[in-house]
Amino acid sequence: MENKQTCKMRIRSIYRTFSEKEKKLADYITASPEKIIHGTINQIADDTGLADSTVFRFCKRLGYKGFQDMKIALASEQVKELHDIHEHLSSEDNERTVLKKVFQSNIKTLEDTLTVIDEDHFKGAVNAMLKADRIELFGFGGSNVIALDGYHKFIRTGLPVSAQIDAHMQLMSASQMTDSSVAVLISHTGHSKDILGLLDTLKQNNVFTIGITSYMQSPFSQQVDIPLYTLSEETDFRSEALASRIAQLSLLDAIYVNIMMRLDEKGKKSITKVRNAIQNRRI
Numbered sequence: 001m002e003n004k005q006t007c008k009m010r011i012r013s014i015y016r017t018f019s020e021k022e023k024k025l026a027d028y029i030t031a032s033p034e035k036i037i038h039g040t041i042n043q044i045a046d047d048t049g050l051a052d053s054t055v056f057r058f059c060k061r062l063g064y065k066g067f068q069d070m071k072i073a074l075a076s077e078q079v080k081e082l083h084d085i086h087e088h089l090s091s092e093d094n095e096r097t098v099l100k101k102v103f104q105s106n107i108k109t110l111e112d113t114l115t116v117i118d119e120d121h122f123k124g125a126v127n128a129m130l131k132a133d134r135i136e137l138f139g140f141g142g143s144n145v146i147a148l149d150g151y152h153k154f155i156r157t158g159l160p161v162s163a164q165i166d167a168h169m170q171l172m173s174a175s176q177m178t179d180s181s182v183a184v185l186i187s188h189t190g191h192s193k194d195i196l197g198l199l200d201t202l203k204q205n206n207v208f209t210i211g212i213t214s215y216m217q218s219p220f221s222q223q224v225d226i227p228l229y230t231l232s233e234e235t236d237f238r239s240e241a242l243a244s245r246i247a248q249l250s251l252l253d254a255i256y257v258n259i260m261m262r263l264d265e266k267g268k269k270s271i272t273k274v275r276n277a278i279q280n281r282r283i
Contacts, residue, residue, distance in 0.1 A: 017217040037075045041067040081130035092138035106246045111248040112231040126258045135161040140194040153256040158270030179206035190218025
């Protein structure tokens with residue numbers, strides 16, 4: 001699959017895995033992209049106190065053919081960014097302007113995430129959930145809210161799905177899953193001890209795992225059977241993790257719709273039952 005990520009997106013997705021030298025280069029590139037665009041590999045090496053070969057290897061690690069290839073990519077990205085309106089807020093912004101900037105930031109998060117969705121992985125996730133005799137969604141902290149929203153969606157399919165709120169209950173539930181089950185795990189960074197411990201329990205039971213995360217080189221993304229990635233940027237009043245929620249929710253939405261389409265009449269009957277049950281509770 002063609003890598004459509006921008007240079008900054010590539011850096012952000014694997015930043016935690018960089019060595020100290022690589023982090024120094026990454027920080028330099030993200031802080032001063034114009035120096036890369038107008039400079040030479042020798043100048044960059046001098047500015048960062050690193051060897052030319054280190055700079056070249058870093059470019060290769062990001063997926064570029066070399067320094068010149070990365071420079072061209074950065075130049076085209078800078079031109080595009082001049083036309084993008086991001087969520088950079090000003091004290092002079094009124095409510096309407098803030099509303100618009102937040103929406104535009106969310107739209108950009110979704111557009112960026114589309115560039116890193118592996119279609120084969122996505123299809124694999126849908127197929128696995130359709131075949132499972134049990135589906136459970138897991139997440140801790142803010143990710144648990146996403147897991148519960150996923151449960152709220154998937155219960156309409158008629159498939160055997162569940163989610164727990166309490167951390168201990170999640171671990172207990174994971175311990176009872178089998179190789180016929182599918183676990184959907186949500187973790188923004190993929191470095192949480194809680195999610196990694198739960199994943200270990202699932203792997204001991206040979207449970208098929210689908211992971212939703214923003215970090216491609218995290219221990220979490222390397223251990224799940226199917227990783228699905230989201231991308232988001234930190235803004236003035238929202239952390240990167242908070243901004244990623246819209247992409248995580250949308251990714252689960254897309255899986256849900258695909259499953260309902262595959263279930264066809266069975267899915268329609270199931271959602272009708274749900275609607276009738278809810279309707280009976282209304283005055």
